[in-house]
Amino acid sequence: MAHGYTRIRTTRIARGITALWVAGIVIVAAGILFQRNMAAPAEYKKVTIHTTYGTIGLTLEVANTPQKRTQGLMFRRNLEKNTGMIFVFDADTTSSFWMKNTPLPLDILFLDARKTIVDYVSMDPCIKDPCQLYGSQIPYRYAIEVGEGFIRKKQVKIGDTVDFP
Numbered sequence: 001m002a003h004g005y006t007r008i009r010t011t012r013i014a015r016g017i018t019a020l021w022v023a024g025i026v027i028v029a030a031g032i033l034f035q036r037n038m039a040a041p042a043e044y045k046k047v048t049i050h051t052t053y054g055t056i057g058l059t060l061e062v063a064n065t066p067q068k069r070t071q072g073l074m075f076r077r078n079l080e081k082n083t084g085m086i087f088v089f090d091a092d093t094t095s096s097f098w099m100k101n102t103p104l105p106l107d108i109l110f111l112d113a114r115k116t117i118v119d120y121v122s123m124d125p126c127i128k129d130p131c132q133l134y135g136s137q138i139p140y141r142y143a144i145e146v147g148e149g150f151i152r153k154k155q156v157k158i159g160d161t162v163d164f165p
Contacts, residue, residue: 064088074101084146096135099126105148110140
């Protein structure tokens with residue numbers, strides 16, 4: 001009888017150790033996945049647009065990696081006044097933007113390497129696929145997305161300049 005009791009007890013202990021070992025692996029794996037999926041803290045730039053009518057200060061979230069440029073302002077439900085996103089490219093481009101999963105209508109300014117506005121367009125949210133593409137016929141190095149109506153309200157024009165570090 002003592003022999004059977006020892007076997008049951010040993011089996012329970014082994015199962016307990018196995019369960020703890022598995023739980024430990026799950027916790028470590030979850031930690032690794034969480035760390036990989038954690039977004040780096042957002043970087044912001046203070047930007048000044050110089051127009052014929054004065055200067056406009058903006059605080060823009062920086063999208064300077066392929067992942068950040070792809071994500072853009074997707075899933076954002078609102079933008080505070082004088083905020084938005086600046087897309088920074090390594091070289092001049094004519095890449096297009098789309099409004100997939102972006103519920104906010106936006107204005108986008110395209111800037112050349114000298115930080116002069118070369119084009120702009122207003123963009124509507126994508127309601128269904130395929131989404132409309134928005135771009136500039138003129139190569140640009142930076143793109144700034146801001147809330148809808150910004151260009152009209154602030155009287156921003158092609159040729160206006162932008163300052164930022």
